[in-house]
Amino acid sequence: xxxxxxxxxxxxxxxxxxxxxxxxxxxxxxxxxxxxxxxxxxxxxxxxxxxxxxxxxxxxxxxxxxxxxxxxxxxxxxxxxxxxxxxxxxxxxxxxxxxxxxxxxxxxxxxxxxxxxxxxxxxxxxxxxxxxxxxxxxxxxxxxxxxxxxxxxxxxxxxxxxxxxxxxxxxxxxxxxxxxxxxxxxxxxxxxxxxxxxxxxxxxxxxxxxxxxxxxxxxxxxxxxxxxxxxxxxxxxxxxxxxxxxxxxxxxxxxxxxxxxxxxxxxxxxxxxxxxxxxxxxxxxxxxxxxxxxxxxxxxxxxxxxxxxxxxxxxxxxxxxxxxxxxxxxxxxxxxxxxxxxxxxxxxxxxxx
Amino acid sequence: xxxxxxxxxxxxxxxxxxxxxxxxxxxxxxxxxxxxxxxxxxxxxxxxxxxxxxxxxxxxxxxxxxxxxxxxxxxxxxxxxxxxxxxxxxxxxxxxxxxxxxxxxxxxxxxxxxxxxxxxxxxxxxxxxxxxxxxxxxxxxxxxxxxxxxxxxxxxxxxxxxxxxxxxxxxxxxxxxxxxxxxxxxxxxxxxxxxxxxxxxxxxxxxxxxxxxxxxxx
Numbered sequence: 001x002x003x004x005x006x007x008x009x010x011x012x013x014x015x016x017x018x019x020x021x022x023x024x025x026x027x028x029x030x031x032x033x034x035x036x037x038x039x040x041x042x043x044x045x046x047x048x049x050x051x052x053x054x055x056x057x058x059x060x061x062x063x064x065x066x067x068x069x070x071x072x073x074x075x076x077x078x079x080x081x082x083x084x085x086x087x088x089x090x091x092x093x094x095x096x097x098x099x100x101x102x103x104x105x106x107x108x109x110x111x112x113x114x115x116x117x118x119x120x121x122x123x124x125x126x127x128x129x130x131x132x133x134x135x136x137x138x139x140x141x142x143x144x145x146x147x148x149x150x151x152x153x154x155x156x157x158x159x160x161x162x163x164x165x166x167x168x169x170x171x172x173x174x175x176x177x178x179x180x181x182x183x184x185x186x187x188x189x190x191x192x193x194x195x196x197x198x199x200x201x202x203x204x205x206x207x208x209x210x211x212x213x214x215x216x217x218x219x220x221x222x223x224x225x226x227x228x229x230x231x232x233x234x235x236x237x238x239x240x241x242x243x244x245x246x247x248x249x250x251x252x253x254x255x256x257x258x259x260x261x262x263x264x265x266x267x268x269x270x271x272x273x274x275x276x277x278x279x280x281x282x283x284x285x286x287x288x289x290x291x292x293x294x295x296x297x298x299x300x301x302x303x304x305x306x307x308x309x310x311x312x313x314x315x316x317x318x319x320x321x322x323x324x325x326x327x328x329x330x331x332x333x334x335x336x337x338x339x340x341x342x343x344x345x346x347x348x349x350x351x352x353x
Numbered sequence: 354x355x356x357x358x359x360x361x362x363x364x365x366x367x368x369x370x371x372x373x374x375x376x377x378x379x380x381x382x383x384x385x386x387x388x389x390x391x392x393x394x395x396x397x398x399x400x401x402x403x404x405x406x407x408x409x410x411x412x413x414x415x416x417x418x419x420x421x422x423x424x425x426x427x428x429x430x431x432x433x434x435x436x437x438x439x440x441x442x443x444x445x446x447x448x449x450x451x452x453x454x455x456x457x458x459x460x461x462x463x464x465x466x467x468x469x470x471x472x473x474x475x476x477x478x479x480x481x482x483x484x485x486x487x488x489x490x491x492x493x494x495x496x497x498x499x500x501x502x503x504x505x506x507x508x509x510x511x512x513x514x515x516x517x518x519x520x521x522x523x524x525x526x527x528x529x530x531x532x533x534x535x536x537x538x539x540x541x542x543x544x545x546x547x548x549x550x551x552x553x554x555x556x557x558x559x560x561x562x563x564x565x566x567x568x569x570x571x
Contacts, residue, residue, distance in 0.1 A: 004480065004514055004517070005480050005481065005482045005485070006365070006478060006480040006481055006513065006514050006515055007365075007481075007482055008365055011365075011482060015482060031396045031425050032396050032397065035364075039483075042483060108423075113423075114423030115396050115423055115425050116397075116423065171396075171397065172397070175396070175397040175398060176397075176398075177365055177515055178515050178516075179480070179514040179515055179517045333423065
């Protein structure tokens with residue numbers, strides 16, 4: 001009937017994963033992302049795929065490990081407490097250089113917390129979350145359309161660099177409905193000569209493992225992996241700059257916080273305040289360039305987050321603490337209103353911090 | 354006007370907005386009205402978001418005391434039985450999405466059938482990904498009927514693309530809606546549109562009903 005459909009963010013992730021060639025989804029239900037599992041449960045049997053509700057998050061992430069080792073595009077999804085449970089498996093994926101897509105529709109924490117939206121898993125997503133030296137590429141959509149586009153991107157990046165990629169969303173973008181266009185370019189999955197698909201007696205065995213009996217060898221795999229991370233930091237940092245050219249105040253936010261902030265920036269511009277927005281689209285690697293530039297012509301950066309101040313540390317590092325960085329936030333499932341952000345912008349314009 | 358009006362359909366089809374607007378409309382016509390939120394599925398975006406408007410209009414809201422809280426329970430409102438026991442009031446029922454949501458309705462289905470003073474409308478949106486054609490909308494309809502054990506009596510076309518909806522969007526959905534109604538063997542009773550599009554479509558589409566929608570500041 002049309003080239004656009006009206007979707008919840010969670011549904012857009014599921015449909016985009018299917019378009020990207022994902023035929024294996026393993027998960028365990030948790031609010032506010034259960035629509036991903038529900039959508040997969042309806043669609044996968046119709047297209048020859050596998051939907052499996054595992055007995056736990058830990059089981060699900062280990063099923064992801066198995067399917068990925070067999071060379072398949074595979075995804076799991078959860079929300080904050082469930083992602084903590086998956087932490088061990090994510091570390092194993094990273095240590096075995098396995099591609100996978102992991103969705104976190106964040107909710108308020110810590111602990112069981114609540115079911116309303118949050119961004120308080122920023123540290124967990126960008127610093128590892130599981131044990132050991134590793135990173136995931138972390139993508140932060142701010143609309144239902146980007147939920148779809150970045151899901152497809154996540155599969156490409158995961159395969160390209162052989163590593164887990166996280167789509168760091170939140171309850172609101174997961175639950176809200178917007179029109180989505182799925183007329184998107186899809187790159188087929190690359191050949192995976194490392195996968196455990198059966199030797200047919202024609203090649204040596206492929207072994208997928210994260211256990212190293214020789215510490216020198218384990219050290220070497222870490223060093224090589226970090227060289228790859230350096231490449232990723234150079235090539236894959238993504239961001240959007242909005243009205244930054246003449247900005248004297250920069251506001252920075254990702255995901256749903258960026259949506260609220262953009263409204264506040266527009267209002268402040270109407271009042272004659274020269275303010276712009278820096279929106280990271282990857283938070284690992286963190287895009288440093290726009291902050292280095294902002295530090296040259298802005299007097300202050302305001303970091304708007306749905307947590308007690310997590311991204312703000314990366315912002316300070318990115319601008320080398322040349323200018324003050326302040327926090328404007330709500331937590332526990334609450335979202336700042338455009339007016340709260342606008343007040344913070346007004347205060348900065350008057351010279352406050 | 355039947356005493357009970359039930360709105361059901363695929364999740365995200367627009368039931369809650371229609372139920373709230375329909376309740377306000379009935380109240381403005383002078384009926385004693387209450388709105389019952391029977392959703393046991395959705396964690397966000399519930400009838401409870403409209404508590405202030407409903408209270409101001411003098412419409413009682415019956416909903417789970419846990420709605421819009423962090424208590425993630427598939428709980429029904431404690432005063433559920435008022436819907437069928439209190440026959441002095443017109444009740445508007447916002448039934449949860451899909452067959453899973455409609456299961457909750459089954460608890461009071463025998464009393465609804467016995468009184469036999471109801472309409473149950475299937476809300477459809479052809480721009481939703483799992484109901485893009487009449488056949489898939491009918492599939493959802495049959496699953497809901499099996500779950501709640503009440504038969505639909507009419508179809509409401511709420512086809513829209515959120516804030517990108519134009520008059521053309523609504524016009525392009527007419528064939529879909531008419532075919533769904535024909536397949537279901539039910540009348541197409543209403544086409545619901547954003548109130549801002551109402552002047553443009555009034556007189557073009559029959560049985561048009563305007564919806565005043567909440568703005569989300571994102």
